[in-house]
Each structure stands twice: as C-alpha cells, then as structure tokens.
Amino acid sequence: MPLYLLDYGAGNVQSLANTLTRLGHTFQWISGPDDFDKATSLIFPGVGAFQTAVDGLVSRGLLEPLRQYIASGRPYFGICIGMQVLYQSSTEAGDTPGLGVIPGIIDTFSSAEKSVPHMGWNAVELLDAEQGARPSEGIRTGAHYYFVHSFRASYDPDRAPEAARWAHAVAQYGQEVFVASVRRANVFATQFHPEKSGAAGLALLDAWLREPEAVRADAPAASRVPRPPRPADGLTKRIIACMDVRANDQGDLVVTKGDQYDVREKGAGEDASGEGRAVRTAGAVRNLGKPVALAARYFAEGADELALLNITSFRHSPLRDQPMLAVVRAAAEEVFVPLTIGGGIKDTVDPDGTLRSALEVAGAYFRAGADKVSIGSEAVYAVERMRAAGGVGDGRSAIETIARTYGRQAVVVSIDPKRVYVDVDYAGPRAEEVVRGAEDGPEAERGKAWWYQCTVSGGREARDLSVVELARGVEALGAGEILVNSIDRDGTGIGFDTALVSLVRKAVRIPVVASSGAGSPAHFVEVFRDTGVEAALAAGIFHRNEVRIADVKAALEDAGLSARRDM
Numbered sequence: 001m002p003l004y005l006l007d008y009g010a011g012n013v014q015s016l017a018n019t020l021t022r023l024g025h026t027f028q029w030i031s032g033p034d035d036f037d038k039a040t041s042l043i044f045p046g047v048g049a050f051q052t053a054v055d056g057l058v059s060r061g062l063l064e065p066l067r068q069y070i071a072s073g074r075p076y077f078g079i080c081i082g083m084q085v086l087y088q089s090s091t092e093a094g095d096t097p098g099l100g101v102i103p104g105i106i107d108t109f110s111s112a113e114k115s116v117p118h119m120g121w122n123a124v125e126l127l128d129a130e131q132g133a134r135p136s137e138g139i140r141t142g143a144h145y146y147f148v149h150s151f152r153a154s155y156d157p158d159r160a161p162e163a164a165r166w167a168h169a170v171a172q173y174g175q176e177v178f179v180a181s182v183r184r185a186n187v188f189a190t191q192f193h194p195e196k197s198g199a200a201g202l203a204l205l206d207a208w209l210r211e212p213e214a215v216r217a218d219a220p221a222a223s224r225v226p227r228p229p230r231p232a233d234g235l236t237k238r239i240i241a242c243m244d245v246r247a248n249d250q251g252d253l254v255v256t257k258g259d260q261y262d263v264r265e266k267g268a269g270e271d272a273s274g275e276g277r278a279v280r281t282a283g284a285v286r287n288l289g290k291p292v293a294l295a296a297r298y299f300a301e302g303a304d305e306l307a308l309l310n311i312t313s314f315r316h317s318p319l320r321d322q323p324m325l326a327v328v329r330a331a332a333e334e335v336f337v338p339l340t341i342g343g344g345i346k347d348t349v350d351p352d353g354t355l356r357s358a359l360e361v362a363g364a365y366f367r368a369g370a371d372k373v374s375i376g377s378e379a380v381y382a383v384e385r386m387r388a389a390g391g392v393g394d395g396r397s398a399i400e401t402i403a404r405t406y407g408r409q410a411v412v413v414s415i416d417p418k419r420v421y422v423d424v425d426y427a428g429p430r431a432e433e434v435v436r437g438a439e440d441g442p443e444a445e446r447g448k449a450w451w452y453q454c455t456v457s458g459g460r461e462a463r464d465l466s467v468v469e470l471a472r473g474v475e476a477l478g479a480g481e482i483l484v485n486s487i488d489r490d491g492t493g494i495g496f497d498t499a500l501v502s503l504v505r506k507a508v509r510i511p512v513v514a515s516s517g518a519g520s521p522a523h524f525v526e527v528f529r530d531t532g533v534e535a536a537l538a539a540g541i542f543h544r545n546e547v548r549i550a551d552v553k554a555a556l557e558d559a560g561l562s563a564r565r566d567m
C-alpha cells in the first residue's frame with residue numbers, strides 16, 4: 001500500500017509527516033511525475049496561497065500527473081489548498097485554473113462582520129449524518145478542527161447544487177456556511193488541517209489510512225441537505241501558551257520569563273562607590289524549563305496554539321540561530337496544534353558574507369515545522385518605510401515577501417508597545433489615540449492619560465510610531481494576525497491591558513491576539529468580553545503552574561464563551 005505525500009515546495013509539510021510517523025504509517029514523497037504511477041494512496045497537504053500552489057505544481061511538472069492520478073480513481077486526501085485546488089478556480093488567483101474536479105469557485109470570506117483570515121478551531125458538522133448513508137471518515141460532528149484560510153467554498157445547495165453533491169461536512173464562520181470537507185468516489189479533502197487539530201485530527205487521518213483502499217476509493221455523493229446559518233458560529237476563543245526562549249549564561253537554550261521584559265533574577269548588592277550603598281543587581285537569566293518539554297506539556301494540557309519566541313535574536317545571525325531551528329524541529333514532533341516562531345525573522349548576512357533574506361529565514365522555520373512566523377522589529381521598520389514612501393510598501397519587506405509566498409495567514413506581527421504618559425488635556429499629535437480614565441499606571445503617573453508607542457529590539461528602543469499606526473500599516477502590508485504585547489503589563493499578573501487591546505482590535509480586520517499581564521482565568525474572560533479579540537496568550541502563569549489551561553477554558557465556558565474542550 002504505497003502512500004505518497006505531495007509537496008510543492010512551500011509551507012509546513014513537515015507537520016503532516018510528523019503526524020503520520022506518530023501514527024505509525026510509512027510514506028514516501030512524490031519527487032517527480034513518475035512517482036504518481038507507484039502511489040496507491042496520495043495525500044496533498046497544501047499550505048499557503050492558491051497561486052503559489054498551482055505554480056509550484058506546474059513548475060515541477062506535477063499538475064497534470066496529479067490530475068491523472070485523481071482521474072484514475074485511486075484514493076486522494078487533500079488538505080486546505082489540497083482541497084481548494086480540486087475546484088475550477090479561486091478568486092485568490094485571478095485566471096489560474098484549478099483541477100476542475102468539483103464544479104465550483106473558491107471565493108473570499110466577507111470581512112464585513114468578522115476578522116479574515118478565518119483562523120482557529122471551529123466546530124464541524126457532518127451532512128447526511130442522521131441517515132448514516134455516507135461514511136464519517138473519522139469526522140465527529142461538534143468536534144473542533146483547526147482552520148486557517150481567507151478563501152472558502154461556500155455551501156449553497158440551492159444556487160450550486162452540483163458542487164453541493166461533493167460536500168461532506170460544513171462549518172459556520174460569522175453568518176457564512178462553508179464546506180469543511182468533501183467526499184465522493186476516491187476523493188476526500190478537508191479545508192481544515194487534521195495534522196494541526198490535536199487528537200481529533202490525528203484520529204481522522206488514522207481512520208482514513210486504516211480503511212481498506214477499496215473503501216477509500218468509493219464514496220457516494222451527498223444528497224444536498226440545506227444548512228441555513230444559525231445565530232452563532234462555532235469558532236472558539238483560542239488560548240495560546242508562549243515560551244520566550246534565550247540562551248542562559250551557560251549557553252543552554254531555556255524558556256525564560258521577564259517582568260516588563262527584564263528576564264534576569266533580581267539580586268541585592270552594593271554600588272561601585274565603595275560606600276556600601278544598596279542597589280538591585282541583575283542576576284542569572286530566569287530558567288523556567290526546556291522549550292521542547294514545556295511545549296509537549298502545553299500540547300497535552302490542551303493549549304490551542306503554541307508560540308516560541310527567540311527573544312535575543314536581534315543580536316545574532318540566522319546561522320547562530322540554528323539551535324532554535326532544532327528546537328522547532330523537535331517541538332513539531334511532539335505538538336499537533338499550530339506553532340508560531342518569532343525572533344530574528346529579517347534579512348541577515350551570514351558571517352561568510354552570504355545574504356539570507358527574511359523569506360529564506362522564514363522558509364527554514366516552516367520546513368522545520370512552524371506554521372506561522374512572528375515578526376517584531378522588522379515590522380516597525382517596514383511600516384516606517386511605507387509611511388515615508390507615502391503609504392505604499394516597497395514589496396521587499398519581510399511581511400510582504402513571506403505573505404506572498406506562504407499566504408498572509410502565516411505572518412504574525414508581534415508588537416511591543418509601551419505607554420507614554422501625557423497630561424489629561426493633551427491635544428498634541430495622536431491625541432485621538434490617547435486613553436484616559438484608568439488608574440492602573442505607576443504611582444508617579446496617576447491621574448494622567450497616555451498613548452501607546454512602538455518599540456524595537458525587545459523594548460530597548462522606542463520609535464516614532466503609535467500602536468494604531470503600526471497595526472494599520474502591517475495589515476496593509478499583508479500581515480495575517482497581530483500579537484499585542486504590553487511592556488507595562490508583561491509579567492505583572494494584573495490582567496491584560498484591555499484599553500490597548502481594544503485600540504488594536506478596532507484598528508484592523510485581521511485576527512488579534514491579546515498578550516501580557518494574565519494572572520487568573522478571569523482575566524481571559526475579561527479580555528475576550530471587553531475587546532472581542534480572537535485569542536489570548538499567557539506565559540508566566542502557565543510556566544509556574546499557577547493556572548492550568550483547563551481552568552481558563554472552564555472559566556470561558558462558565559461565562560458563555562466557547563472554548564475547545566474535545567482534545
């Protein structure tokens with residue numbers, strides 16, 4: 001039963017390989033057109049942009065052999081773009097035709113009443129489930145699976161009856177009902193990523209691979225059941241565990257955690273005057289554990305997503321960052337939910353003078369098993385350049401180049417804002433962004449107002465850019481998500497800065513992740529309720545075992561917010 005995987009050279013296909021290995025299945029990669037003749041089952045894990053996928057297949061001479069493989073009736077499993085490519089075309093890619101197996105067109109989600117990309121865990125619903133007339137293929141109605149896409153096949157049996165006969169399961173985002181999986185004859189394909197959908201996704205892949213090939217190759221068409229939109233969709237709020245990684249003084253990569261970005265233990269000592277004056281000294285880098293072991297723990301405990309940030313990357317070249325690549329590779333073997341890698345995603349020059357573009361650096365992380373890269377300082381510089389050029393990007397920034405190749409959903413921008421206190425009657429530049437009212441700042445600033453200034457290099461340097469200007473700028477350049485840290489709140493445990501998070505949420509249409517300051521499950525409820533963000537991230541409370549991820553999810557459910565519980 002030779003199982004082959006198809007890779008067109010972009011995106012994270014390593015995760016699928018890791019998943020199959022974990023499940024005990026053997027496979028080979030399609031490396032040329034002839035391999036299609038040897039395959040008796042084929043999985044196509046498409047990640048990224050439709051155009052890149054089709055171009056990648058064409059340039060490798062694989063598009064026609066793929067079409068012939070599917071026409072031959074042998075089992076095919078497509079994932080994400082591997083499903084979309086079955087349709088006639090996608091509005092994402094102009095005139096570029098797809099395989100045309102399914103008579104329909106892929107179009108973008110409307111962002112009128114929701115964030116796009118659709119990113120996160122959504123509940124899936126099997127069509128024809130009651131009749132039991134069609135195989136479930138391991139999909140469980142009501143279980144949550146991980147989606148990340150801006151384009152979708154809408155489910156509309158009245159207006160597109162022939163396409164609807166392929167639909168197998170649907171999901172709802174906002175008021176749009178779209179195809180979550182297709183199943184007919186030898187074709188099975190999912191819009192979501194089973195390899196990133198935790199236990200539910202692994203079970204699904206395993207179920208398909210354990211079916212006899214004859215069964216895999218022969219499924220009936222659907223009966224086009226209507227599925228009108230319901231008042232609420234099935235998307236859950238995401239809980240993300242974040243690990244700040246750096247080398248300690250012995251050179252080992254450790255997970256550390258700062259207070260307002262200071263990651264060293266505080267010690268007491270004397271100043272250099274010799275007069276015995278007491279000062280606080282910087283001690284060792286705080287060590288909260290090993291990155292891969294912690295990542296595995298958070299996956300087991302139900303984190304919806306993990307982030308690994310290389311927090312001193314601005315000091316090093318990518319070559320020196322190789323230990324971080326090894327961390328990503330090892331983490332991706334243990335973790336079957338999305339993995340974001342940040343720190344040092346920028347153009348660099350190796351010690352031997354070789355130029356390595358941000359796109360190459362990101363590509364190395366994707367191939368190691370990362371699903372998204374997170375860009376910090378470089379995003380600030382890119383927006384500064386864009387503003388200086390009158391509001392257009394130069395096409396060469398890390399955000400633009402990575403989004404073009406891997407899709408905008410793979411590009412997160414991590415911002416490190418800091419409050420700048422001003423008088424309450426301040427009327428200068430950015431007066432419309434000034435926050436007034438809350439009394440949670442330092443004692444000396446009580447009663448004042450403030451705006452949020454962007455920083456680079458882990459908060460070490462402030463720039464002439466506000467958080468709203470940065471958020472709008474990176475969205476225009478092509479970022480797919482924004483992670484909002486707060487230097488003022490980091491490590492304090494007093495709660496997320498909801499005024500900050502709300503400012504960013506209102507400034508853009510892409511998903512926003514709240515970060516910094518979580519101290520209790522109630523803080524997550526507060527930030528979701530008050531700001532409408534899609535996800536919230538914490539570090540310290542999880543590392544120190546003060547709050548469990550399950551406690552956070554229970555609190556969300558008690559508050560009427562939906563969370564993924566079916567691990």
Ligand code: 1PR
Nearest residue numbers: 258261311343344376377414458490491516517538539540
């Ligand atoms: O500029 O592209 O190389 O990226 C550097 C990345 O490293 C950025 O994402 C930046 O936020 C991060 N970073 C740099 N220095 C530090 C530091 O702590 N000294 N960490 C740092 C940022 C913030 C969050 C933290 C939350 C939640 N850490 O990662 O996890 O604040 O913490 P909490 O729940 O304990 O409050 P580039």
